[in-house]
Amino acid sequence: MSKPRVKVPKSAGAGDTITIKTLMKHKMESGQRKDKDGNKIPRKIINFFSATFNGEEVMSVNLHGAVSTNPFIQFDMKVPATGDLAFKWVDDDGTVTETSKTIKVS
Amino acid sequence: MKKLLSTVACGIAAMSFGQAAFADPDNNNLTVDGMAISTDVKAMADSPLDKLFSGWRFRESETQALQMDDFDNPSFVFVEDGEALYDKVDGSEGKACSSCHEDVAEFKGLRPTLPRWNEDKGKLYSMEQYINDCRVDRMGAEKWKWTGTNMTAMTSLISLQSRGMPISVATDGPVADILSKGKEIYYTRVGQLDMSCANCHEDNYGNMIRADHLSQGQVNGFPTYRLKNAKMNSIHGRFKGCMKNIRAKPFKPGGAEFQALELYVASRGNGLAVESPSVRN
Amino acid sequence: MNISRRKALAFGGAALTVTLVPVSFAQAASEEVMKAAVDAFTGGAAIAEGGIELTTPEIAENGNTVPVAISAPGAKRVILLASGNPNPGVADFTFGALAAGNGSTRIRLAGTQDVVAIAEMADGSFAQVAKAVKVTIGGCGG
Secondary structure, X not given: OOOOEEEOOOEEXXXXXXXXXXXXXXXXXXXXXXXXXXXXXXXXXXXXXXXXXXXXXXXXXXXXXXXXXXOEEEEEEEEOOOEEEEEEEXXXXXXXXXXXXXXXXX | OHHXXXXXXXXXXXXXXXXXXXXXXXXXXXXXXXXXXXXXXXXXXXXXXXXXXXXXXXXOHHHHHHOOOXXXXXXXHHHHHHXXXXXXXXXXXXXXXXXXXXXXXXXXXXXXXXXXXXXXXXXXXXXXXXXXXXXXXXXXXXXXXXXXHHHHHHHHHHHHOOOOOXXXXXXXXXXHHHHHHHHHHHHOOEOOOOEXXXXXXXXXXXXEEEOEXXXXXXXXXXXXXXXXXXXXXXXXXXXXXXXXXXXXXXXXXXXXXXXXXXXXXXXXXXOOEOOOOEEEO | OOOOHHHHHHHHHHHHHHHHOOOOOOOOOOHHHHXXXXXXXXXXXXXXXXXXXXXXXXXXXXXXXXXXXXXXOOOOEEEEEEXXXXXXXXXXXXXXXXXXXXXXXXXXXXXXXXXXXXXXXXXXXXXXXXXXXXXXXXXXXX
8 A cells, every 4th residue: 555645733732623634545446346347346445544642542434435536534633732643544455554643732 | 507507608699799608617716725826817819719717617616625725636646656756766777857857846837838849859749758758768767658647647746846837838930830730620520429629618618518517628737636537637638538528539649639739729728827736527 | 508409419419428338336225225224323223413514515526536524523423324325335433532523535426316424422312414415427527
């Protein structure tokens, strides 16, 4: 899998609500498409996404085949203190991709 | 509502002196990460159009919104791919693009002038040719397919450097004949549906063709991310798709016909701001 | 519109050929499948209205990439269902304490249909909202 893209504010005030944007490059083969011979192309998607702050899960998503190519996920969260926001994507084949960003809270 | 407006517009058009049915692009303003980019401009005196509108103005507001933030804009996954390719050593000479062109920003100002006459080669050159020339002649690498993902990633990256600058392709001198050829193609009906580019993009921009809101068919936004195929699309790739829709046998991407058409269509948009990499349906 | 018969036929022809283009999705999931998806989430409990917002375009310019957003402050979980897709499940959100209870993503819709969002609120009750989204086959797919 390729490098994910995440947009996380570098800093925030304690207790602020911030917006997080993430994008993972992935075809998201839904399992509905057929090849030239009429056979269904097997499903292969990112089926799980999670965001964890200082070890505590903020939110997670179970994705199905109806999520578009290059899954984009945006959400808001409260940021209580300085910490690391860790992101995880899991492919149907078990591959896990992770990245994280630090948010400094004044 | 749009259908009603276009019917009314058609009615008004019918009353006026054979002027093409007036467009109803919306009046939204494009800003990208806060930077304003103009999406319309008065056409030049010799243009068959009064006012030029970017394709952005004909899209639904949700599609427009996708282009207004460089993170939300799905093109940037591919721009990043382009950045990776730019630094990637490829070919017998052990070079990457960045070995000679240290900073891709040096390509600012290139996109608005293309396609243009290449004096050394004695022919019209599109961006794709300049890239392949470098790869083959100077990097000892293989040509990239004109409409392939590597090429569109690179043309997205290079075109981005000129975002906001007005298209200004030369139409005189050595390209004049090619321009005429392109113009002829633009106005020639083809295919089972027997339609020319002009039938939709000059005579009916602003109207609905089934559920598509027809634009003026400008290329200022190319390469463009299309919602339809979730990837970057080149100008010739889009021309090919259009011809297939008319049930015509399409010209070859990279071939003389599409190059002539690319020049002519670009010239119809002279003055419009480069929006690459844009988002369209 | 004052168009010639020939043009009308041509436009109609374009329409016909576009509908014959092999679209990847089969027909929409049955009502039972949709109900099963809902029941799997709610356990058959009653579902109220209010407390959850769903933002969708009125007209999806292309069914391949439709931006949608849900917002249910205080909710523990929210599921998004597409009643007209072959499989109704789209995305299931789980919210922790720090989450604001909203999320947006881009989804595929096989055709004009209702998109439904159901939230399990903090107190275990359920709330839902549905929006109709028109998904059209354009005339100039290219």
